[in-house]
Amino acid sequence: MKRTVTTLQKQKNEGKKISMLTCYDYTTACLVEAAGVDTVLIGDSLGMTMLGYDDTLPVTMEDMIHHTRAVSRALKDTFLIADMPFLSYQTSTYDAVVNAGRLVKEGHAQAVKLEGGAKVCEQIEAITRADIPVVAHLGLTPQSVNAFGGFKVQGKNVDQAKQILEDALAIEKAGAFMVVLECVPEKLATLITEKLSIPTIGIGAGAGCDGQVLVYQDMLGMFNGIQPKFVKQFAQIGKEMKEAFSAYDAAVKNGEFPQKEHTFAIDDDVIKAIS
Ligand code: KIV
Numbered sequence: 001m002k003r004t005v006t007t008l009q010k011q012k013n014e015g016k017k018i019s020m021l022t023c024y025d026y027t028t029a030c031l032v033e034a035a036g037v038d039t040v041l042i043g044d045s046l047g048m049t050m051l052g053y054d055d056t057l058p059v060t061m062e063d064m065i066h067h068t069r070a071v072s073r074a075l076k077d078t079f080l081i082a083d084m085p086f087l088s089y090q091t092s093t094y095d096a097v098v099n100a101g102r103l104v105k106e107g108h109a110q111a112v113k114l115e116g117g118a119k120v121c122e123q124i125e126a127i128t129r130a131d132i133p134v135v136a137h138l139g140l141t142p143q144s145v146n147a148f149g150g151f152k153v154q155g156k157n158v159d160q161a162k163q164i165l166e167d168a169l170a171i172e173k174a175g176a177f178m179v180v181l182e183c184v185p186e187k188l189a190t191l192i193t194e195k196l197s198i199p200t201i202g203i204g205a206g207a208g209c210d211g212q213v214l215v216y217q218d219m220l221g222m223f224n225g226i227q228p229k230f231v232k233q234f235a236q237i238g239k240e241m242k243e244a245f246s247a248y249d250a251a252v253k254n255g256e257f258p259q260k261e262h263t264f265a266i267d268d269d270v271i272k273a274i275s
Contacts, residue, residue: 001077002077003078008199011211012210019038019039019211020037021041021219022214023042025067028216029071039080039081040079040080041113042071042081042082042109043083045083045215056086061088064084068107080111081109081110081135089120090116093122096127097126100134104132112133114136116136116167117163117171120136121174124175128176135176135177135179136178138182139155139184140154140182140204164184165192168192168196172198176198177198179196179199180200180201180202180203182203189202204228215231219231220233222237222238222241
């Protein structure tokens with residue numbers, strides 16, 4: 001069944017959890033679609049996972065469109081959300097609408113996601129007025145990493161918790177149809193989920209949210225480095241890939257690969273004629 005803003009809202013209303021995974025390429029998107037995941041996010045985390053940057057700040061509109069378009073070719077039923085990269089919407093409502101429009105027109109996204117609360121409500125209103133559904137993102141918003149002084153849990157004291165709750169109410173009023181809550185305490189995320197009528201999607205925000213999102217390389221165990229506390233590894237694909245790469249390397253070097261069955265035959269007469 002094709003997921004839409006309406007079916008996702010219905011899932012919240014009926015208490016049915018929403019699954020979301022990041023995705024950045026066609027091959028992975030085919031597998032995510034086949035698995036029946038509800039929504040795919042072309043996160044600007046691709047700056048780190050696919051392009052090797054330290055954070056999401058260098059990611060461009062061209063990067064986002066390139067990866068969004070690739071994923072869109074694989075999806076039939078899965079809902080496709082694309083991130084608006086740093087400085088593609090903060091600068092003006094005009095930039096916000098033009099760049100959101102590009103993600104839809106050129107990337108084939110069904111919705112866009114942007115980071116921030118009250119301070120981006122004008123942009124959310126303008127983009128939704130252009131009939132582009134908007135997902136908001138609150139809590140640890142990675143594009144603000146320099147302002148936060150690092151990747152830290154948000155909303156632990158009264159002032160911060162109040163601010164995040166007020167931001168959540170503001171983005172809903174501005175027209176956002178969904179909100180991602182990243183790295184906020186479970187009880188705060190649960191309270192926000194109860195107060196909002198739109199779905200909340202948590203990442204490091206506990207089980208009280210209406211749905212969950214993870215970066216796919218994290219949940220597949222593709223990185224060896226330090227994992228955030230909220231990541232559960234559902235497989236050890238990184239280890240398997242490395243073992244397969246090593247086996248290939250050894251097989252090429254010791255002549256075990258390729259074998260006869262991996263080659264194409266030709267008539268000896270042809271070879272004789274050109275020798
Ligand atoms: O960029 C991203 O992948 C995200 C998720 C972590 C929510 O914003």
